[in-house]
Amino acid sequence: MANMAAVMNRLGSIDIEERPEPVPGPADVVIEIRAVGICGSDITYFTHGRIGQWIVDGPIVLGHEASGVVIDCGPEVQRVKAGDRVAIEPGVPCDNCRECRRGDYHLCADLAFLATPPYDGALVQRLRMPERCVYPIPDSMTFEQGALAEPLSVGLWACRRSGLRPGEDVLVTGAGPVGILAGCAALALGARTVTIVDVSDFRLSIADRLGLRAERPSGRADPDHDVLIECSSAQPALTSGLRRLRPGGRAALVGVPKTELAELPLAELVPQEVTLALVNRYAHTWPTAIALLAGGRVPSEHLVSHHFPLEATAEAFTLPGRSQDSLKIVIEPQRLAG
Structure with missing residues (x-):
């Protein structure tokens, strides 16, 4: 064979x-x-x-x-x-x-x-x-769910790197599979709300069906979130997302920039003591990812x-x-x- x-x-x-x-x-x-x-x-x-x-x-x-x-x-x-x-x-x-x-x-x-x-x-x-x-993985899980444990692990690690605490408001920029799974992971870990921003109506519709608050980019800069998980790799999304963090907010950067250097609005971020964390894959996440998928706490059907x-x-x-x-x-x- x-x-x-x-x-x-x-x-x-x-x-x-x-x-x-x-x-x-x-x-x-x-x-x-x-x-x-x-x-x-x-x-x-x-x-x-x-x-x-x-x-x-x-x-x-x-x-x-x-x-x-x-x-x-x-x-x-x-x-x-x-x-x-x-x-x-x-x-x-x-x-x-x-x-x-x-x-x-x-x-x-x-x-x-x-x-x-x-x-x-x-x-x-x-x-x-x-x-x-x-x-x-349990018999109740499909093989495609088993494969989703990898991108979900990226989302889980981003939540850990951000220092997410229960009851906080999370903003996710980029509604690809990792962004959506990061948002679902944040909800499963106790986030009060998760808002996800993207330019694709199709991807936002999937995010909405999975329980996330879907938004198109609006240019708003109101400090209305505690945590940013950046998954788009787009400079405008990074900048606008950072500007929506409350004082003491934390950002986990998952997306790999398309250029060698990324711009940061430091004059605005320093007075707020915003913390930036970079995300390189994951560690010790697989048992949690499998349990969340198998138990339905992270939905994956769409x-x-x-x-x-x-x-x-x-x-x-x-x-x-x-x-x-x-x-x-x-x-x-x-x-x-x-």
Whole structure:
């Protein structure tokens, strides 16, 4: 049985190729991948070939939001067994550096992260991962929900980085999947209100259906929120969002700026003692993310807008540029076209 993968051999092009069958090491598992969510970073690699310091310089398999079924285990594996349904945390730290030893494994300089050059990702039918990177999901969860544990983890980490406290008012700029999930996470963690701002009526309609207050950009600068979670990567959204923070407000910046330098209205922020926190992925979030999705405290039924078989990966990657009504796209590697 061939192990097929969606391989980007050239910029903007995907080939379906056979990859070697994975064999587990002593503490590894082999997973039959059932669902892979497409992230904005995947599309950026597909269209531009780089994100900051990470440059695609050869064939690469994309996709890092994944779930599936364990089909083989190494002899030292103890937490999972063949047949378990699992969500995959896509970063493998070294476990030896100062950051790993203090628990900040997401800051490990040697972190091997799926679909980040030079490491291949999860758009493959069978994948080997360390046991430490897989988390069982209940039968009540779908595989697409398992894949959503990754972007939800980004939202959870943003809430933690912002120092969100129950009863606070939260502003989210950018109603992509991460922004919407960050807003839903904030509500689940006790936010009094969550307002989300975007230019897309379609995305705002999904946010509204999931219980968030949806707004289009208005240029208003009233200090009416305690926390800002910036997920748009747009300079105007960052500036206007910061200006809507109350004195002592906190901002968590998830979006990666499209330019090397971002502008901050410091003359306005300093007197208010606004705190800025940067967000680099997540750490120790998977059990919480799975519990919130499985228990329905973070709703997900409207987030996935499209499903594709593995052979249509190229079509899936170009869909956001062709359709205004796409949100989270999921590829099912076990489903072939035809």
